[in-house]
Amino acid sequence: MSVRGHVALNRRWGTALAYLALTKPRVIELLLVTAIPAMLLAHRGTVHPLVILNTLIGGMLAAAGANTLNCVADADIDKVMTRTARRPLARAAVPMTNALVFGLTLSVASFFWLWWTTNLLSGLLAVATIAFYVFVYTLLLKRRTWQNVVWGGAAGCMPVMIGWSAVTGTIGWPALVMFAIIFFWTPPHTWALAMRYKDDYKAAGVPMLPAVATERRVVRHIVVYTWLTVLATLVLALAAGWLYAAVAVLAGTWFVTMAHQLYAGVRRGAPIQPLRLFLQSNNYLAVVFCALALDSAIALPTLV
Template sequence: MQAADAAGGRAGEQHEAATWRDVVAAYVGLTKPRVIELLLLTTVPVMFFAARGVPDLLTVVATVVGGTFSAGSASVFNCVYDRDIDEQMRRTRRRALPRHIVSPRAALVFGAVLAVASTAVLWGFVNGLSAALSLGANAFYVFVYTMVLKRRTTQNIVWGGLAGCFPALIGWTAVTGSLAWTPVVLFLVVFFWTPPHTWALALRYREDYAGVDVPMLPVVAPAAEVGRQVVLYTWATVATSLLLWPVAGTGLLYPVVAVVLGAVFLVEAHKMWGRARRSDELSEIQPMRLFHLSNLYLSLLFVAVAVDPLLFIG
């Protein structure tokens, strides 16, 4: 109890020393804006594709606002639960909770407010199905990935990554009010893309994860095995991306872009695997090359999803 009081005192002292700009930046940081950007990137293009053109502007704005609140809420809850390990990892020790700029209780309230606001916006201005999918993704990320999978299995990011696939479904249902095979294909693209993307980053920070006993694949398996798994999932990603052409009846723009991007993604994945088989040193493996390329791959692929119906070169 005395230790807790002392910790609370330190938190209060550091909070008082922080400026209002620091506090605002800390709350924004809790929502992990870069993750939100990526999730919105897989939401809005699907809305264009579902509308086969430019969707209703109010629907887009409401979906973006509701999706931002939902993803931000999930990230806040994740930061609260993981604050013990975040304080020990180089990549995360500068977050708001490890620095005691925001208290865990205040963060929980903030996360709950965002969750309620997200559901209200999506339910009131979009539709009930989109609101339910968003709330379900939020709950899955917090209760299944963060609280159950992350610290217990090497498959944490494979199944936990399902939460990050839901924006494709939400973007589609926001426009159509129903589900179909097209958003399911895009859901699977993100599902297969997540392990190579995340394992590349985890390979870079494997010592951090090992230090806090989080069994990410690069912690428990040799780099060569990680590279092999990355290659398998990258092939699955590219193959699934090409399914959109026959399933959704796209124009020629999308499959051409998917083939070119897929080839580049595969080449880099194979190169990383080759480097990992020759050496276990991070300076030799260069996993961040694949990490950054994977971001570019998904971004440009979904841009093609949005642009294709506007051009429809078929």
């Protein structure tokens, strides 16, 4: 291949990676970790693999579309914040119009894919998720209130609802409890990261809690929401088996301990590492939901 050919190939590859980056693949990965256990719990040990595959494809399209549209809406503040300055739109790696069309195409595709392969309810839930994330969280709440991630985090809870509805065609109480787990988990997870980048949020004019409140107030909220998360996981144990219940107790103890350690450090005025809680909160959620998936897949007897 000629030098010109290599340059053209590298340019096309770079463009493809930029479009992929718009979808925030790491966020999608975390969402799918919660959707699969929800499907397995919905019909313990009896979910057809094709249903899981089709739901994951639809869920990936929905999350990719929502994340891309979020990048479009947040392009101005992404340029200001150090953490996001390398995102495709912040560095003009993708034209804004192209990104908008790309996000809308993915979003529409997610609805029709889920409707075609699972049921209408799942498709409608995907549309509701995208609309809520873009219009309610990104455009309405994010730049106006410190409670942005408290209520805006509801969008990240929807994969469990979509997964449950794809299998059953309805919404059962365990799906609502799983929704609550992720809803309560999102604030401490996000605020721990925002503590590290609070100057970024201040520069961008985004009133994330660590940017507008004292560290003591932030960690106090983190502890409260961490406890609520763990309590919700214990409620879900009523629909699961002993394996999930045991992991929920152990992992919950670990998660609460980390939150209290962060709070204690702030109270003492000692150096703290909020990013540790941010990273470990990912592991916590993954461990709890993986235990739920395994418990459901082998259909262990439920506790009640």
